[in-house]
Amino acid sequence: MNRGAALRAALAKRLTELLVLLFAISTLLFFLLRLGGDPAMLMAGDEADPEVVALIRAQYGLDAPLWVQYLRYVVAMLSLDFGTSLSTGRDALGLVLERLGSTLLLAGLAVAITTAIAVPLGAWLGYRPERGDRQAVNAVVFVLQGIPGYIVGLLLIQLFVVELRWLTSIGNQGLSSWILPSFTLASFLVPKMVRVIAANVAEAMREDYIRTARATGASGRELLLFHALPNAVLGATALIGTQFAFLMSGSLITEVIFAWPGFGALLVASVTRLDFPVVQAAVFMIAVLVFLVNAGTDVLFSLIDPRLRRQTA
Amino acid sequence: MIETARPAAIAPVTAAGRPILEIEGLRVGFPGPGGNPPTVVLDGVDLTIRQGEILGLVGESGSGKSMLALAAMGLLPAPGRVLSGAIRIEGRDLTSLSERAWQQLRGGTLGMVFQDPMTGLNPVRSIGATLGESIRRHQRVAASDVARIAEAALRAVGIPAARERLSAYPHQLSGGLRQRVMIALALVNRPRVIIADEPTTALDATIQAQILDLLRERLHHAEGAGGLMITHDLGVAAEVCDRIAVIYHGRIVETGQTREVLADPRHPYTAGLLAAVPRFDGRGRRLVPIPGQPPGPAAERISCSFRPRCARASEACSAAPALSPPVQGRSVACHHSGGGQ
Structure with missing residues (x-):
């Protein structure tokens, strides 16, 4: 099989996976949401006339049997039509898309912060894991891993906004408002990444190729930077894909805490309002993002790992 | 606590050049837990390698032979250390070198094949990057010359299409080719001492012969250099080495010219090793294993270490024998060796 055909086959396989995944998630979500309550009742209010409620139901097609609603939903979804928001009347997918940029900004900042902290710290911890200072720091990282991200967020607000008044904690208002939410979101990933990189570095340092490099006169720093760390980071790259789903769930909480105008906060608000179309569009978006990041890391992995790189010769 | 003025155990017997690597009374040990006396893995080893010669260090696993190689590279695994004795390269003692000074020697003056x-x-560095790193570290050459030197190093160890191989990664090469790369890496900076620790043990039998040929040819080719070949296999040593030293339980028990040691082993352990080597010369001959197990490093050293496995053992063996002064280049540490004793 030549390279082009192999690539097309891999792509086709990926696309099939994506479609199956989206279909399964959407179906599950559709029925789960409808277990949650009646949006028409919620919209009409507690003391509304039954007639008003019925009118609202009819207007949004909520009066049809569930299976009919489901079929309409599936057919509409094929053309990426998620319907209009029950609370604002605007296009559901449009609402999500206009907040996509903010969510991606936050996620990107969090990944950058995580990398900037986890790679050097993990390398330091893993290079001489038996030393007392490393073990102490390792214990701290272990404890931090047990602290929920929203607590970190609230503590950061208390310190930097309430006490020190250095930073803003509300919305996306430029750089000073980015710092706290991005560090909060990063706190979901940092301890785990530090531990993975430290473990990978410690393992790499025991490899035979390290001894070979030592025998050619490499210094400790060269062993770490040229030999152990590249292998360790490569191993951790595979983790980014799986951790991205975790990051997305972290961004729901973080966006709510910091009133960040991303679609995570929108999703949380829409769930409480039983705004089905928006919830469906937002979850759809998360599924697509998680999938794309996973596929992206796979591609990245195969580009930077020579063992997976395709032979061109 | 460096012992000095020990008689050199191995006198010059051939027209080989000046001593290049001298190991004298080398004791290596690992500290016991809680301040207990250290576990000694090398106990007073004397070896000399001269320019242009290859010395084979032969012993079973656990005999300390790899520890000797690592000690000579300054790569003893922590917390192992040199307790006493000297390791000299061209007269310069290495046992008290700083780590930085060791780094200048390793890969430069000292080359090692694992x-x-x-x-x-x-796995994530190309062959060219691995070689280039070592070349840049030890040779003052223009950046543009690094690839040329690396390519020449690959060609010297018989790697076909050397230029293309520079951009290859280890997984793209066979085991035999990879070992050639390892040999190229050990030789690329023209070391004075080349140490090969079981360089063919992990290879297929057909490849082993090629790599041994290559090592013999390259080591003899390296002008003014000496080679130390560490192996458990007397056959391999016979193939490559000018002289043989047999090590047992951290001590040299016999040394001599390869031909003479093989023809007339004086130490019962050497004789036992020889009897356990399969031969393919057509003469039907039973393989005779040496009974028992080699002692662990922690075993006592008061009596002869080989005594429990030795057919010739007697009362005299309750005292550990010293390595005899060399007679025509041969030394042996046995109360019952030759000479009508």
């Missing part, structure tokens, strides 16, 4: 080429090369 056992397993499958795991010994960094």
